[in-house]
Amino acid sequence: MGRRIIVCDGAELARLWGRIGAADDEVLTWIPREKESRARPPGFHALQQGRSAESISRLEPEDGDEFALVSEDAPFIRATISAIDEAAPWAPVLVLSDKVDSDELPEHPCLLRAGLRSLIRDDIDQEFSHLANLQRVVDLRNLIEPLDKLGIMLQPDPDPDGIACGYALRLLLGRKRPTAPLISFGEVKRPENRAMVEALGIDVRTVTPEELEEFDGLALVDVQPTVFGESPPERVRSVDVVIDHHPERNGYQATIRDIRPSYGSTATILTEYIRAVGMEINPRLATALVYGIKSDTQLLGRETSRQDIAAFSYLHAFHSPAILRRIERPQLPSDGLRALGRALSNTTVEEGIHLLVLGRVREDVIPQVADLGLQAEGAEWAIAAGIVNSDLVFSVRNVGHVRAAGEVVRAVVEGLGVGGGHRSMAKGIIPLKAFREVYGNTRRETIRTALLDAFLNAIQG
Numbered sequence: 322m323g324r325r326i327i328v329c330d331g332a333e334l335a336r337l338w339g340r341i342g343a344a345d346d347e348v349l350t351w352i353p354r355e356k357e358s359r360a361r362p363p364g365f366h367a368l369q370q371g372r373s374a375e376s377i378s379r380l381e382p383e384d385g386d387e388f389a390l391v392s393e394d395a396p397f398i399r400a401t402i403s404a405i406d407e408a409a410p411w412a413p414v415l416v417l418s419d420k421v422d423s424d425e426l427p428e429h430p431c432l433l434r435a436g437l438r439s440l441i442r443d444d445i446d447q448e449f450s451h452l453a454n455l456q457r458v459v460d461l462r463n464l465i466e467p468l469d470k471l472g473i474m475l476q477p478d479p480d481p482d483g484i485a486c487g488y489a490l491r492l493l494l495g496r497k498r499p500t501a502p503l504i505s506f507g508e509v510k511r512p513e514n515r516a517m518v519e520a521l522g523i524d525v526r527t528v529t530p531e532e533l534e535e536f537d538g539l540a541l542v543d544v545q546p547t548v549f550g551e552s553p554p555e556r557v558r559s560v561d562v563v564i565d566h567h568p569e570r571n572g573y574q575a576t577i578r579d580i581r582p583s584y585g586s587t588a589t590i591l592t593e594y595i596r597a598v599g600m601e602i603n604p605r606l607a608t609a610l611v612y613g614i615k616s617d618t619q620l621l622g623r624e625t626s627r628q629d630i631a632a633f634s635y636l637h638a639f640h641s642p643a644i645l646r647r648i649e650r651p652q653l654p655s656d657g658l659r660a661l662g663r664a665l666s667n668t669t670v671e672e673g674i675h676l677l678v679l680g681r682v683r684e685d686v687i688p689q690v691a692d693l694g695l696q697a698e699g700a701e702w703a704i705a706a707g708i709v710n711s712d713l714v715f716s717v718r719n720v721g722h723v724r725a726a727g728e729v730v731r732a733v734v735e736g737l738g739v740g741g742g743h744r745s746m747a748k749g750i751i752p753l754k755a756f757r758e759v760y761g762n763t764r765r766e767t768i769r770t771a772l773l774d775a776f777l778n779a780i781q782g
């Protein structure tokens with residue numbers, strides 16, 4: 322290991338370096354400026370020959386040593402770099418300066434520039450942001466502490482962001498399920514979201530507006546009361562806490578509100594809380610929050626803020642890849658696999674469309690088969706269709722540079738059922754009754770022909 326040789330331009334910058342706290346293994350030197358009369362900075366060794374190769378040679382640089390130049394003066398930096406190059410031609414150089422930009426520096430095979438005070442400033446700003454989050458948690462804990470029973474309320478049909486945040490808030494408040502249950506006006510419906518609550522062992526209770534009376538306080542996460550309709554139940558119009566990233570709404574009271582519309586997920590806010598209090602983060606919690614951020618930002622895609630990315634990378638070290646895989650790739654039941662086998666046995670990709678018709682299956686099999694279908698050679702679109710209860714349900718995937726999947730699905734289901742989605746993922750539902758009225762029956766071959774035609778038209782239209 323080589324040494325770090327710090328070369329400061331003048332006594333003032335040397336003293337600044339000393340005040341920041343020099344590392345033990347650093348060789349501290351300074352080059353006195355002209356007419357500099359103040360005393361030698363403590364701990365620093367003066368380079369009496371100034372910015373010359375002789376000065377640097379006196380330090381007996383060896384292979385492996387690294388240099389840092391601390392200066393706000395471009396000519397000083399250029400002269401000193403050339404002195405270092407002469408005395409130690411292989412040495413890497415870090416220039417620390419707020420005023421001198423990279424384009425004022427000479428060509429050099431191994432040179433980096435960074436700010437000096439601005440670098441410290443960024444760290445300090447970061448700490449103040451942790452402090453603001455800590456203050457939020459202190460306020461939250463003080464407010465909730467006296468309440469016997471807190472309802473942590475999620476939106477109806479709770480999504481991964483909401484579920485993760487509810488779980489995180491409960492742990493932050495040091496509560497357990499009986500004194501702070503996760504509640505919602507509607508149940509967790511989507512198969513992916515059910516896979517999440519099952520894999521993580523999180524319980525979300527469905528409540529009626531009347532049942533809210535049993536709670537001494539309400540905290541809403543990833544939702545604001547206005548979501549509950551034009552005239553939300555009386556009890557949710559005045560709540561204790563709202564933590565959300567959707568645009569701020571009026572028309573309700575909240576003692577503590579923390580709403581950050583620039584964030585891609587509420588899980589990012591909860592992660593900042595956890596980080597600020599230095600709470601231990603277990604793999605289940607980290608996985609829940611990682612999945613919440615991923616699903617709300619469509620895998621850190623558009624509408625992702627730098628805070629979302631910071632939270633994601635913080636959590637990533639703690640999450641469980643095994644649990645995450647179970648959520649994202651739920652287990653396929655045997656009959657689902659057999660249905661897939663039959664559909665694959667005579668599969669073809671026609672005009673870039675890979676359509677797999679499964680027959681009657683469990684609903685969560687369908688999106689997984691659609692994911693798989695897109696891997697077929699030549700496929701730009703994959704559609705997996707199956708019968709669930711009295712509906713024809715289909716999931717759609719595409720490679721991303723074609724027409725938006727959501728639009729295509731809306732065109733396909735028009736007048737027949739419901740559907741929608743994003744650019745590369747979508748879902749449609751057509752009641753079997755409506756399908757039969759148009760196409761005569763619901764045999765596999767009929768579904769296949771009908772969907773293929775409808776998709777060809779919608780994609781080309």
Ligand SMILES: [Mn+2]
Nearest residue numbers: 482543587617
């Ligand atoms: Mn959200």
